Amino acid sequence: xxxxxxxxxxxxxxxxxxxxxxxxxxxxxxxxxxxxxxxxxxxxxxxxxxxxxxxxxxxxxxxxxxxxxxxxxxxxxxxxxxxxxxxxxxxxxxxxxxxxxxxxxxxxxxxxxxxxxxxxxxxxxxxxxxxxxxxxxxxxxxxxxxxxxxxxxxxxxxxxxxxxxxxxxxxxxxxxxxxxxxxxxxxxxxxxxxxxxxxxxxxxxxxxxxxxxxxxxxxxxxxxxxxxxxxxxxxxxxxxxxxxxxxxxxxxxxxxxxxxxxxxxxxxxxxxxxxxxxxxxxxxxxxxxxxxxxxxxxxxxxxxxxxxxxxxxxxxxxxxxxxxxxx
Numbered sequence: 001x002x003x004x005x006x007x008x009x010x011x012x013x014x015x016x017x018x019x020x021x022x023x024x025x026x027x028x029x030x031x032x033x034x035x036x037x038x039x040x041x042x043x044x045x046x047x048x049x050x051x052x053x054x055x056x057x058x059x060x061x062x063x064x065x066x067x068x069x070x071x072x073x074x075x076x077x078x079x080x081x082x083x084x085x086x087x088x089x090x091x092x093x094x095x096x097x098x099x100x101x102x103x104x105x106x107x108x109x110x111x112x113x114x115x116x117x118x119x120x121x122x123x124x125x126x127x128x129x130x131x132x133x134x135x136x137x138x139x140x141x142x143x144x145x146x147x148x149x150x151x152x153x154x155x156x157x158x159x160x161x162x163x164x165x166x167x168x169x170x171x172x173x174x175x176x177x178x179x180x181x182x183x184x185x186x187x188x189x190x191x192x193x194x195x196x197x198x199x200x201x202x203x204x205x206x207x208x209x210x211x212x213x214x215x216x217x218x219x220x221x222x223x224x225x226x227x228x229x230x231x232x233x234x235x236x237x238x239x240x241x242x243x244x245x246x247x248x249x250x251x252x253x254x255x256x257x258x259x260x261x262x263x264x265x266x267x268x269x270x271x272x273x274x275x276x277x278x279x280x281x282x283x284x285x286x287x288x289x290x291x292x293x294x295x296x297x298x299x300x301x302x303x304x305x306x307x308x309x310x311x312x313x314x315x316x317x318x319x320x321x322x323x324x325x326x327x
Contacts, residue, residue, distance in 0.1 A: 173185070
């Protein structure tokens, strides 16, 4: 639909490039403007005259404008409640109508809080996916691009500006290494999305959300939850007996005893079992789950990153093994 020539050429030039150095503590102004352009090409834009009813109908508001205002208004309402404010920014015209598009556009342009900007991006693209999936989207929104194209451009713009985030499965995911994300994290998200592992995926994405917001203890906890959920799901699907309250170490023994990995390959996976048994469960147990006593413990960011990467690789390994178990 709407893939512009200049954007396409720049995308092609970068398609084979590897970007491993990212920024996380700032969002360039150019990127903010480009995101607003994506909003305009999907949900549309609103000006004050349209919202007051003076634009197309005398004394009434165009239903198309109402629909667009509802899309942006839903985002504004959630964010205002979350941040404990009545409005994201002061309106340009205090006596005029409350324009939710202006609210979001102004907020994303002036905010210095990266987490809040990412919240806006996440919620706006959630709304794009939801709204453009409705049957009446073409009439009310007249989009110039579909949701998939919008997400594709957003992720391209993140890479273009070396901003270390990506929109995946409705979440803003922090990228620490492009190779790990493309070869492990992304395949895990795709794999879990189409199977019986919704709980595992939700906890895995929540771990990423905590990591993005520097909540590293919470990140470790959700890494373990997703890992345990994956093992429990596999055991349940194969009707292997297990205690629902069993920790990861016990669950690992259950899947091993039931030959999830072919016995003739067991020797090749001795080191793998060792890593898994002493990896994510141990990281979480020692650093994230227990009382910290008098000394306040902090979890380093690289520690949490390791847990995320190890969790992703472990989930990919076990789900693939599950898929091939009866073959």
